[in-house]
Amino acid sequence: xxxxxxxxxxxxxxxxxxxxxxxxxxxxxxxxxxxxxxxxxxxxxxxxxxxxxxxxxxxxxxxxxxxxxxxxxxxxxxxxxxxxxxxxxxxxxxxxxxxxxxxxxxxxxxxxxxxxxxxxxxxxxxxxxxxxxxxxxxxxxxxxxxxxxxxxxxxxxxxxxxxxxxxxxxxxxxxxxxxxxxxxxxxxxxxxxxxxxxxxxxxxxxxxxxxxxxxxxxxxxxxxxxxxxxxxxxxxxxxxxxxxxxxxxxxxxxxxxxxxxxxxxxxxxxx
Ligand code: ATR
Numbered sequence: 153x154x155x156x157x158x159x160x161x162x163x164x165x166x167x168x169x170x171x172x173x174x175x176x177x178x179x180x181x182x183x184x185x186x187x188x189x190x191x192x193x194x195x196x197x198x199x200x201x202x203x204x205x206x207x208x209x210x211x212x213x214x215x216x217x218x219x220x221x222x223x224x225x226x227x228x229x230x231x232x233x234x235x236x237x238x239x240x241x242x243x244x245x246x247x248x249x250x251x252x253x254x255x256x257x258x259x260x261x262x263x264x265x266x267x268x269x270x271x272x273x274x275x276x277x278x279x280x281x282x283x284x285x286x287x288x289x290x291x292x293x294x295x296x297x298x299x300x301x302x303x304x305x306x307x308x309x310x311x312x313x314x315x316x317x318x319x320x321x322x323x324x325x326x327x328x329x330x331x332x333x334x335x336x337x338x339x340x341x342x343x344x345x346x347x348x349x350x351x352x353x354x355x356x357x358x359x360x361x362x363x364x365x366x367x368x369x370x371x372x373x374x375x376x377x378x379x380x381x382x383x384x385x386x387x388x389x390x391x392x393x394x395x396x397x398x399x400x401x402x403x404x405x406x407x408x409x410x411x412x413x414x415x416x417x418x419x420x421x422x423x
């Protein structure tokens with residue numbers, strides 16, 4: 153049976169094996185997908201071992217996405233711009249790297265009837281998570297994309313990487329003085345329960361507020377948005393399932409249905 157893995161450290165929390173098992177059942181594809189805890193110094197060795205044993209593909213998660221980028225023989229445009237790989241296909245001993253996080257985010261937003269054309273997008277954060285979604289967001293032709301970050305130079309570096317787009321702007325959090333149509337949190341502040349130092353003014357009643365992280369109940373960022381009057385609040389569970397669906401499509405040539413899988417995952421998380 154074709155073998156797939158997700159490599160990470162930690163990995164016990166990963167929902168990917170369950171998601172891919174549901175995809176495989178639904179599409180009638182015979183495959184085995186498991187998680188593997190990889191020691192911090194062993195990534196390349198584990199990858200080589202898996203590939204040499206006939207493994208077909210991998211998802212790569214924290215903290216190995218940048219390392220995966222540097223060992224791939226071939227990269228998609230999304231992976232190249234993100235500087236990070238979350239999907240590897242093992243083909244004749246070569247590693248082909250892709251990054252499906254951005255497509256995952258955009259697909260989830262489109263599924264939720266969010267329109268991009270003529271809209272202003274505020275992206276909070278300029279780390280790996282932000283980098284991975286900038287090009288797919290720009291491809292939706294929003295009116296503007298503002299990247300705001302605590303460390304301005306990192307936001308500027310992302311803007312420089314897409315310099316052929318003339319609707320990308322950068323600023324610090326304290327410079328945000330208006331509301332935006334779509335506000336996306338790509339910072340890791342919520343993981344430590346910290347409140348982002350952003351003014352409530354960025355949220356309006358019409359804003360779509362998206363947090364790339366998810367959990368049970370509203371994330372700290374979505375609570376902040378709700379308290380500021382926003383009503384369209386979406387967490388990253390849909391993005392998680394959509395990025396997995398895109399990886400599955402890359403490997404198997406079949407795009408699974410995601411809605412039922414999202415519902416099942418939600419149910420699993422609430423138990
Ligand atoms: P990831 O891969 O999850 O994006 P990362 O590369 O470490 O992780 O990036 C974390 C992002 O969250 C960065 O944009 C970081 O801001 P800096 O670039 O200034 O470090 C942001 N971040 C994390 N904690 C934050 C906090 N408490 N307030 C504001 N921004 C925060």
